[in-house]
Amino acid sequence: MRKQTVLSGIRPTGYLHLGNYFGAVRNFVKMQEDYNCFFFIADIHSLTTHPTPENLQAGVKQVLAEYIACGIDPEKATIYIQSDVPEVTELYTILNMNAYLGELERTTSFKEKARQQPDNVNAGLLTYPVLMAADIIIHKANFVPVGKDQEQNLEMARKFAKRFNRMYGKKVFPMPRPYTFDGKDMIKVPGLDGSGKMGKSEGNAINLFEDPKSVRKKVMRAVTDSGPTEMNQKKPEPIQNLFTLMEIVSKPETLNHFEELYNNCKIGYGDMKKQLAEDIISYTSPIREKIISLLGNNEYLAKVAKAGAEKARESASATLNEVKEVVGIRKLY
Ligand code: TRP
Numbered sequence: 001m002r003k004q005t006v007l008s009g010i011r012p013t014g015y016l017h018l019g020n021y022f023g024a025v026r027n028f029v030k031m032q033e034d035y036n037c038f039f040f041i042a043d044i045h046s047l048t049t050h051p052t053p054e055n056l057q058a059g060v061k062q063v064l065a066e067y068i069a070c071g072i073d074p075e076k077a078t079i080y081i082q083s084d085v086p087e088v089t090e091l092y093t094i095l096n097m098n099a100y101l102g103e104l105e106r107t108t109s110f111k112e113k114a115r116q117q118p119d120n121v122n123a124g125l126l127t128y129p130v131l132m133a134a135d136i137i138i139h140k141a142n143f144v145p146v147g148k149d150q151e152q153n154l155e156m157a158r159k160f161a162k163r164f165n166r167m168y169g170k171k172v173f174p175m176p177r178p179y180t181f182d183g184k185d186m187i188k189v190p191g192l193d194g195s196g197k198m199g200k201s202e203g204n205a206i207n208l209f210e211d212p213k214s215v216r217k218k219v220m221r222a223v224t225d226s227g228p229t230e231m232n233q234k235k236p237e238p239i240q241n242l243f244t245l246m247e248i249v250s251k252p253e254t255l256n257h258f259e260e261l262y263n264n265c266k267i268g269y270g271d272m273k274k275q276l277a278e279d280i281i282s283y284t285s286p287i288r289e290k291i292i293s294l295l296g297n298n299e300y301l302a303k304v305a306k307a308g309a310e311k312a313r314e315s316a317s318a319t320l321n322e323v324k325e326v327v328g329i330r331k332l333y
Contacts, residue, residue: 006035006179007141009042009082012059013051016066017205019198022187022248024145029071037077038139038312039067044082044089045131048124049117064301066208069290080308082135087316091323092134095160098167099130108152133157136176138316143179154178168326187248190241194223209291212281219277224269232263242276250279
């Protein structure tokens, strides 16, 4: 049977953190074996927030190096940069003609961004879901692994795809479905600020690229309490978070050791944090070193980007040609 297509995009606005890694990227590495995977860097999307040219370019290189360092294999998956595939923005223009002001204005992410950057409520922000729909359906993606925050955007992509199919009476696009990780693949990494999950915008993230000194500093600053007072007491959220992190990066014996200390009211959070920091460093160091080495190899990164662009354009132009034919954009020559 033909492989199903999976697609994921990420804006190049910073570093990948442990939450990205355990929540998604680690799973991408497995998925590339079984699916036709497209992983791309959404540099055009990130223009909505007006990054400096230097930051944008550095961000693109960083994500590319980080994806490869995490184990995404350019031979197995198609890794590419959104702006290298002009077919995407062409499809976006066409889809815009069937995207309505009302529905775009009602999108949660638009309303939120408009609140966050009231001086820059630009049209690209409004049509963000249209560009994202173009990203997805240009490869006729079947699955998109998305977190909660992107569910509505995927919903919109389905809506635009369905609308197009219905309008022209042709099944051009399959419906892209959310891909949710299950069981042991579904790891939600908590933040170090006592509540919630790790996220870039939450400011509680430890990056894969974090240097050891900074990892130690961040972990030592994690929120704790004055310690348990009863044997086998239930852990409050900030404490549970430390244990959850330990479960993710440490050896089972280490976790057991601190569980026991906690249950016997003998735990010292300072010791636990020191151990946790070292275990995070052991986990991330090999990845960090690979990132550093890749960032020093512009030639290789360029080669990967070029090969990815070629593969992505092949797939994208096939769909775009079909779309143009369907809507009546046909050559006179
Ligand atoms: N909007 C996504 C985010 O901010 C990034 C993105 C752009 C994306 N295009 C996509 C994700 C297509 C999945 C599919 O995280």
